Amino acid sequence: MLTIGKLSDAAGVKVPTIRYYEEIGLLPEAERSAGNQRLYGQKAQERLTFIRHARELGFPLDAIRDLLSLSDRPNQSCAAADAIASAQLAAVEARIARLVALKAELERMLVQCAGGVIADCRVIEVLGDHTKCHADHAHAGHLIEVAG
Amino acid sequence: MLTIGKLSDAAGVKVPTIRYYEEIGLLPEAERSAGNQRLYGQKAQERLTFIRHARELGFPLDAIRDLLSLSDRPNQSCAAADAIASAQLAAVEARIARLVALKAELERMLVQCAGGVIADCRVIEVLGDHTKCHADHAHAGHLIEVAG
DNA sequence: CTTGCACCTCTAGTTACTAGAGAGATTACA
DNA sequence: TGTAATCTCTCTAGTAACTAGAGGTGCAAG
Missing domain, CATH: 1.20.5 (Single alpha-helices involved in coiled-coils or other helix-helix interfaces)
Structure with a gap:
């Protein structure tokens, strides 16, 4: 499990930005440690990397939200x-x-x-x-x- | 003297945007009619056109502010x-x-x-x-x- | 065990506008 | 001259996508 800072380094997304993505619902609410710190697993890291790549390609967050919801249902048409x-x-x-x-x-x-x-x-x-x-x-x- | 709507048409800048530019000091405070409506002359129109062109060329408003202050002192170096x-x-x-x-x-x-x-x-x-x-x-x- | 960095929440600021409410001014036409 | 339509006024709040800062807590290393 990664803390937010490690996730930030791993995904190349700044810490406040990760919290912001959680706030607007692009990332699910993170698990918390005993001391209330956010903890992230593999899936969260992949999702965040996906978001970063899409942002770099210029997709607005709304479009990314759509793409993420699509990728949650992988048997539908492309x-x-x-x-x-x-x-x-x-x-x-x-x-x-x-x-x-x-x-x-x-x-x-x-x-x-x-x-x-x-x-x-x-x-x-x-x-x-x-x-x-x-x-x-x-x-x-x-x-x-x-x-x- | 033009009212704000005519100026908007003439310069290709929307009415609320003109008021916004006044608010942030890019345009001087406009003269007012007896009924408190803004009135603009030739100079304001030129200044606004300048701003629009610069915006279209991608200059941020801060750079435009600098350019305007330069053009207010035309005897200095380019x-x-x-x-x-x-x-x-x-x-x-x-x-x-x-x-x-x-x-x-x-x-x-x-x-x-x-x-x-x-x-x-x-x-x-x-x-x-x-x-x-x-x-x-x-x-x-x-x-x-x-x-x- | 304490120092110091990382983390927490919350608010507010950024850029360059846009939208809307509610009220007053002007203009166009009858 | 009346009145209806169209401006215009101010003000607040919202947009995207974060960023910055205050004030406080957790945690790991020396």
Whole structure:
């Protein structure tokens, strides 16, 4: 049986994060020692490793919750898991496209800002000038998250 | 003078977001009409457009705050703005690399998950199997944000 | 046996917003 | 001019996915 710190090292997930996962029900409530400390076995470690891998692949916790409940019923069709992963793939592709455009714009800004004074700085100008705006107003995005 | 809704349309930033930006000091406190409604002029619109573009390029609000304070003092060297943009470019490149690897992994999972049963599902298996773990434990990333 | 690290719970903070309630302001049309 | 529809106002609370800190207890090594 591992204490939370050992589990943390073994799975590569920080201690407070493990407690947080328990709190939101991603991990079951841990057994406790006589002194009220959490104790974990093999299964908990596997489940946590699963979660970490999925997080690293950018799956949101809700999707992970779904995947975990799927893996608890291994005789069903793979289709649901496939759908979750496909959705994730699409999201990742969209993010990549967005970031590549973004990179080009930043490079353009930097090339044109060659040691001048702020009044002439393209970094400031590109961001402020509406006529150089290529973005889609109507669908201006809100923020998403991604494993870094 | 624009009311907040017109400004929202003009700049492509939602009304509550504009109020939020005012609250956190990214936008100055707006003038008010006799009936206490916010009124905005050309300058506010430019500033908000600047903020939107910077957000779309992935700058966090803190960096935008810095950029704005730079653009408020236009006779200084461009170096600081350049540094912010450079840092941002490096971050973007790192995110792209990360996402491309991630995409490959997701595609691999999906190709191998061809309509079977969950017990054989690569999506589940890859996430759960530690031996297939390529990630760097020690530096397992926390989450960052990115304009979507 | 005591020192010191690991663990406990709890609250609050983070980022960048979004949603909703309940009330007042403005505008458009009849 | 009236009134209905649409803004706008403030305020609180919620979102994701944690992180940080306070104040207190357990446990293992020297």
